[in-house]
Ligand code: SF4
Ligand code: SF4
């Protein structure tokens with residue numbers, strides 16, 4: 001094959017299945033020029049047959065379950081699936097609703113999970129490059145994050161008294177605290193990055209790092225014990 | 233001379249919001265329309281009954297990724313009313329600033345979508361690029377570009393420090409310059425304005441009867457803006473008037489929104505500097521007696537109405553009437569007797585937000601096997617052979 005100097009094209013097909021639209025808009029934003037320092041060109045596929053990467057947002061309800069199944073059947077065999085945002089990964093804050101039929105990994109094997117609520121456009125691009133081009137996996141320059149930005153949690157074990165207050169206050173039940181074993185873990189696939197746990201912790205054992213690249217290939221790997229001493 | 237039925241942008245989990253319009257044609261004229269919603273239903277009202285008040289705003293703001301602050305501030309007002317507390321002065325200012333930034337980004341997104349759907353991709357790009365500014369400002373203030381998590385009862389979680397106010401002021405100048413340029417590009421683009429002028433007219437009388445809200449009402453000459461009623465935020469302390477137009481066509485609705493962006497910038501400039509004082513409120517709250525209250529806010533799309541039957545720790549019932557729900561009903565009126573090629577412009581001109589609306593509908597969808605057309609295809613006239 002002749003050397004192609006132009007950028008490699010990646011065809012993405014986006015399926016919106018009853019999320020809040022936040023991740024869909026961030027996906028749209030990630031196609032903007034502002035984020036254009038990447039070695040590939042994103043093309044939006046209009047038909048499932050063209051999909052190279054299928055991006056799923058939302059937790060799938062009973063109304064669109066069949067449509068999603070149909071669409072997935074039309075996509076080519078070798079396509080990869082990415083679940084975007086915590087409702088795409090686990091149902092997130094909508095977990096427990098009577099109209100919850102998903103999430104997508106009940107139907108298909110997901111190749112990449114990108115946590116966030118909403119996901120950061122930069123995280124989408126980094127995860128995409130990791131997925132389609134793992135050899136020369138490329139990272140966007142560190143974006144300028146505001147000092148308030150809430151990424152993956154820091155958890156300071158030396159401060160934590162394992163009282164469980166964070167777990168009780170979490171709006172999407174993402175934290176597990178084991179008082180006996182002195183274990184603390186957060187499910188980044190469920191977390192809304194809302195900041196409530198940081199607020200209620202009596203000993204300031206939680207803060208937020210600016211790590212937005214939390215994507216993982218396995219669902220289980222999204223459980224995080226929290227970073228430690230990561231600077232803000 | 234048979235009746236032709238065209239499903240417009242029928243539901244498919246595509247990039248665009250899920251929606252399903254049926255348009256009935258006779259002799260090339262639209263003679264009837266049907267609307268189906270509910271594909272995005274998540275059962276939020278029921279979920280709300282399971283959340284204690286401190287967790288409630290986080291759920292409610294996730295109704296919609298575009299107007300999340302409008303929802304969370306409306307529910308805060310409803311709970312505050314139930315508990316009998318008033319937000320402190322500083323918090324009211326901060327809520328208003330965030331609400332206006334949200335309006336700016338929402339209108340820019342809408343303008344981008346309209347431009348894209350009607351085939352003006354340059355403006356689509358300009359508009360979305362400009363939209364990154366308010367989003368970055370929101371991240372600076374709240375820590376997140378979309379779901380801000382600022383809501384608290386009686387206050388807000390984060391402060392806008394004087395230093396941030398300085399950045400805000402500077403960035404606003406930039407947004408203003410970009411928006412003015414875009415407005416200029418838009419109004420001098422005859423091809424574009426031609427596609428909107430005298431299309432989808434909604435008279436003042438009809439608009440009043442149907443009860444539309446927000447920019448749709450304002451474009452038909454109705455002076456309706458919840459900000460002026462002082463139900464939420466610090467708007468009563470500054471000076472502005474609702475932007476209105478008389479004609480009620482798609483062009484007026486576009487103009488109202490573009491002018492709204494500029495007005496929002498002016499409002500924030502008036503709100504600065506934010507008064508000194510305490511901004512925090514309470515997260516946990518208990519209500520003594522069950523009570524029925526409402527909370528309202530002017531979302532980018534119009535009045536957002538939350539009815540709350542408050543129990544002790546959790547809502548007993550929550551009913552949310554988002555603006556698009558009120559505005560949907562006018563689509564039929566606007567589209568009647570029009571041409572099929574204008575239908576997408578009409579639908580987009582009410583800035584439909586399906587995520588807000590799709591919460592409380594019983595759907596009876598009969599499968600339609602006709603080929604589905606996207607907005608784009610109709611605008612480009614690919615429906616001819618239908
Ligand atoms: S993950 Fe959060 S931001 Fe994304 S679609 Fe779901 S609720 Fe919206
Ligand atoms: S609230 Fe703080 S101290 Fe208590 S378990 Fe959570 S992190 Fe540990």
Ligand code: SF4
Nearest residue numbers: 170191192194195197
């Ligand atoms: S930020 Fe903390 S409280 Fe909020 S969802 Fe995540 S783990 Fe729960």
